[in-house]
Amino acid sequence: MKISVCGKGGSGKSVLTSLLANQAIARGLSVLVVDSDESNSGLFKMLGFEKPPVPLMELIGGKKKLKEKMRNPNILAQNHLSIKDISSEHIVKKNGLMLVSIGKILHALEGCACPMGVLNREFLKKLRLYNNEIAFIDMEAGVEHFGRGIDEGIDKVLLVVEPSFESITVAEKIKEIASGMDKPVVAVLNKIGSEEIAHELESKLKIKDIETIGLIPNDLFVFEACFKGQSIGNKEAFDAAGKVLDNLLKE
Numbered sequence: 001m002k003i004s005v006c007g008k009g010g011s012g013k014s015v016l017t018s019l020l021a022n023q024a025i026a027r028g029l030s031v032l033v034v035d036s037d038e039s040n041s042g043l044f045k046m047l048g049f050e051k052p053p054v055p056l057m058e059l060i061g062g063k064k065k066l067k068e069k070m071r072n073p074n075i076l077a078q079n080h081l082s083i084k085d086i087s088s089e090h091i092v093k094k095n096g097l098m099l100v101s102i103g104k105i106l107h108a109l110e111g112c113a114c115p116m117g118v119l120n121r122e123f124l125k126k127l128r129l130y131n132n133e134i135a136f137i138d139m140e141a142g143v144e145h146f147g148r149g150i151d152e153g154i155d156k157v158l159l160v161v162e163p164s165f166e167s168i169t170v171a172e173k174i175k176e177i178a179s180g181m182d183k184p185v186v187a188v189l190n191k192i193g194s195e196e197i198a199h200e201l202e203s204k205l206k207i208k209d210i211e212t213i214g215l216i217p218n219d220l221f222v223f224e225a226c227f228k229g230q231s232i233g234n235k236e237a238f239d240a241a242g243k244v245l246d247n248l249l250k251e
């Protein structure tokens with residue numbers, strides 16, 4: 001199963017991706033995390049890696065070369081890819097947890113992120129997983145990735161929704177677009193400070209036909225780990241993510 005983790009910037013996509021990845025590892029699954037956010041680069045730290053993998057973008061010669069190849073849809077030579085096909089410099093591994101990165105915008109005037117979008121789309125479409133493997137795609141913020149077709153190859157959209165008007169608006173938009181693509185959409189509430197907030201947020205989503213499958217509390221330890229660039233691993237948030245994973249795997 002390939003699950004894309006989507007939502008407003010700052011809603012907690014990377015935090016949730018990290019928690020779910022660790023939960024899946026604890027269940028003996030082999031977990032691939034795909035860093036698809038070209039703007040933020042701290043995911044490897046949240047996952048407890050010492051260094052990030054070399055972005056796949058470099059595999060095909062960086063953005064300039066890819067631009068030339070964009071007219072040809074077969075940018076990755078094989079029709080199907082499995083995790084073992086990814087060469088060692090482009091994947092970091094630790095105890096069954098694996099991370100690949102599509103690419104990062106590092107310099108001024110690099111132009112738009114479209115070439116990375118093409119690579120991302122092709123990679124996710126071609127990626128084949130075995131039964132004991134699961135992939136979480138830590139998506140770029142907002143809805144643009146849908147416009148770029150990146151979500152074509154994924155099986156399920158996991159919305160991260162924090163208690164803010166903006167976050168709900170982005171969630172509604174994503175639901176609308178993803179449903180149009182026949183992709184199932186479920187939501188996880190994040191940064192939840194009280195039961196009242198949880199209920200209110202859940203019912204706002206329900207009105208839009210968005211099912212909530214779990215919540216992660218607003219947690220000072222999570223906040224601190226993010227602040228210090230450390231791995232996200234405290235028990236309360238981890239346990240909460242366990243329930244989310246149960247529901248994800250059940251459906």
Ligand SMILES: Nc1ncnc2c1ncn2[C@@H]1O[C@H](COP(=O)(O)OP(=O)(O)O)[C@@H](O)[C@H]1O
Pocket residue numbers: 007008009010011012013014015016141190191192216217218219220222223226227237
């Ligand atoms: N459950 C949580 N409890 C407390 N703070 C959180 C929680 N989830 C996220 N945060 C805060 O929100 C910030 C953004 O989270 P992050 O996962 O990086 O968002 P995104 O990947 O969606 O941009 C974190 O740096 C952290 O300060």
Ligand SMILES: [Mg+2]
Pocket residue numbers: 013014015037040138
């Ligand atoms: Mg992020």
